[in-house]
Amino acid sequence: MRHASNAQFSSVISDARIDVSIVMPCLNEAGCLPICIENAREALAIIQARFGLSGEIVVADNGSTDGSQAIAAAHGARVVAVVDRGYGAALIGGGHAANGKYVVFGDADGSYDFRECVPMVEALIGGADLCMGSRFKGGIAPGAMPWKNRYIGNPVLTGILNLMYRAGISDAHCGLRAVTKDAFGRLRLTGSGMEFASEMVIKAALQRLNIAEVPATLSPDLRDREPHLRPWRDGWRHLRYLLMLSPTWIFTVPAMAGAMASLIILLGAMLNTLAPDLGFSFFGNYWVIAASAVAGISHLAFILSMTGHLHGIKAGYRRSGAATALLGRLLTLETMLISGLALIVAGIVTLTLVTLSWSARDFSATYSVLPAVAGTLLVTLGIQNVFGGFLLAIVGGNEARFLDGRAPDLEMSR
Numbered sequence: 199m200r201h202a203s204n205a206q207f208s209s210v211i212s213d214a215r216i217d218v219s220i221v222m223p224c225l226n227e228a229g230c231l232p233i234c235i236e237n238a239r240e241a242l243a244i245i246q247a248r249f250g251l252s253g254e255i256v257v258a259d260n261g262s263t264d265g266s267q268a269i270a271a272a273h274g275a276r277v278v279a280v281v282d283r284g285y286g287a288a289l290i291g292g293g294h295a296a297n298g299k300y301v302v303f304g305d306a307d308g309s310y311d312f313r314e315c316v317p318m319v320e321a322l323i324g325g326a327d328l329c330m331g332s333r334f335k336g337g338i339a340p341g342a343m344p345w346k347n348r349y350i351g352n353p354v355l356t357g358i359l360n361l362m363y364r365a366g367i368s369d370a371h372c373g374l375r376a377v378t379k380d381a382f383g384r385l386r387l388t389g390s391g392m393e394f395a396s397e398m399v400i401k402a403a404l405q406r407l408n409i410a411e412v413p414a415t416l417s418p419d420l421r422d423r424e425p426h427l428r429p430w431r432d433g434w435r436h437l438r439y440l441l442m443l444s445p446t447w448i449f450t451v452p453a454m455a456g457a458m459a460s461l462i463i464l465l466g467a468m469l470n471t472l473a474p475d476l477g478f479s480f481f482g483n484y485w486v487i488a489a490s491a492v493a494g495i496s497h498l499a500f501i502l503s504m505t506g507h508l509h510g511i512k513a514g515y516r517r518s519g520a521a522t523a524l525l526g527r528l529l530t531l532e533t534m535l536i537s538g539l540a541l542i543v544a545g546i547v548t549l550t551l552v553t554l555s556w557s558a559r560d561f562s563a564t565y566s567v568l569p570a571v572a573g574t575l576l577v578t579l580g581i582q583n584v585f586g587g588f589l590l591a592i593v594g595g596n597e598a599r600f601l602d603g604r605a606p607d608l609e610m611s612r
Contacts, residue, residue: 217251218242218319219298219379222275222306223288224257228264230308230420231257235273238304241312245319257306258292260284286387286394293382301382305373308420309342317412318376327381327407330367330399331374331414342416351433355440359396362444363403367411371395371436374414381407386515392432393439400443401515443515445506453499456492463489464572471566483567490571494578501586504529508593508600526601534587541580548573 220238224231235255242253257270257277267277280291293301300322302315314336318329338348356370375398377385384405389397402409441448466481467489504525510516518526552569556562594600 215252216254216297216299218245218253218300218302219256219296220253220302220304220312220315221256221258221289221292221296222304223260223285223292224262224266224270224306225260225288226262226264226266227306227421228262228266228269230306231266231269231275232273233308233420234304234306234312235270235275237308238312239274241302241315244313244316248316249319249323251300251319254297256292256296258288258295260288282390284390284394285392286397287390289394290387290390293377293379293387296379299379300376301379302376303374305419309417310374311415311417312374314412314414315374315376318374318410321410321412322376322378325408326410327378328398328402329376329410329412330369331372332367332369332411333372333414333416334368335411336413336415339415339417342418355396355433355436358437358440359399362440362447363400365399365403365409367399367409369411369414370399372414372416377402384514386513389439391435393435396436396439397443400440404443404510404516406517443510445503445510449499449503449506453496453503456496456499460489460493460496464493464568467566467568471568486566486568486571490575493575494582497579498582498586501582501589505586505589505593508590511601512593512595523601526599529590529600531587531591531598531600534583534590538580538583538587541576541583543580545573545576545578545580548576 220242222231222234222238227234235257238255242255245251245253255275257266257275258280259267259270259277260280260283267279270277276295278292278295280288282291289303293303300319302312302318304310304312304315310331314331318331321329333343334352343352352369352371356368359365359370360367371392373395377398381402385398385401387394387397387401399409463481463485467486470481507516511518548569552573555569556564590600591598
């Protein structure tokens with residue numbers, strides 16, 4: 199297929215309306231750029247012929263010192279300088295600068311064939327918001343991916359992502375992907391490093407965008423230097439992002455497990471105190487103290503979970519469901535304060551009764567610490583409710599009604 203010259207191509211993309219933007223992050227890729235840009239131009243030519251869509255190539259330069267900018271411009275690409283450093287920062291900067299309705303992201307190291315973005319664009323035209331490439335469905339050439347990434351890192355992190363967010367994809371970290379410009383803006387991406395790859399999928403799943411997947415092949419890159427990727431460091435950055443964006447898994451699930459365990463122990467200890475013949479004697483004082491600590495931690499984790507969900511809603515990357523809409527109506531600063539004060543009063547009354555009982559025994563030691571622990575726990579939970587109410591109000595925009603009826607409903611299922 200015959201292509202326009204670089205000068206002709208540059209003129210076309212500057213004068214015509216742009217439908218598809220191919221964005222490449224670049225940091226000292228002088229040796230790879232000519233081949234990658236030519237490959238991207240072939241992809242745009244196919245897209246033009248098949249769908250009648252015009253295109254542009256955007257090189258998001260992250261501070262190259264090897265002349266990559268001049269090389270990219272000479273080969274017909276539009277160079278966008280991105281000051282913030284990092285793989286994700288370059289892609290985010292390039293994505294915002296892209297003029298197309300559809301934005302394709304692909305690495306500038308020769309490891310991906312941009313012609314494989316054609317079915318991705320087709321998926322977007324068909325209604326998908328995000329289309330991921332899958333190297334595990336398309337193929338990985340020998341030497342293209344380290345064994346620990348291929349058999350451990352990528353499968354494990356993708357599996358965790360699917361478990362937490364139900365994205366339903368096979369490769370969360372493929373460097374070739376496409377997204378509509380509208381969806382890209384709604385995702386509000388912030389990850390400056392390699393975690394950008396996970397962040398895009400996570401936030402798309404949280405917003406329940408239509409995610410498609412097509413095969414993609416991975417070839418050994420064309421660099422004559424070490425890649426920017428650092429498997430262990432970047433793997434941890436992906437994992438911590440998975441946890442940070444999931445208050446349910448990092449806070450709610452442990453809180454529910456802790457609350458259930460502490461409730462069982464405290465009820466068992468109470469039955470042992472009130473009815474020793476029932477056989478709950480194994481829940482002694484040590485268990486009671488441990489259960490009280492777990493209960494306090496679990497209650498705090500519930501508050502942190504609500505705070506994390508509320509922040510996601512206010513930040514615009516999390517949608518809501520019936521559960522959080524209900525909580526948004528029931529939980530306000532006032533209800534948190536009233537319930538907190540009620541718990542504090544109940545705790546003080548309990549501790550007062552414990553003190554009076556101690557006095558009545560001529561200040562002798564008691565067999566069970568349960569009443570004292572219960573009173574202390576009630577005071578602790580009450581104080582946490584008061585502080586948690588103010589925390590939720592602050593995160594909710596300094597409003598007594600945390601959601602204030604203006605944000606989308608909370609999604610507590612992710």
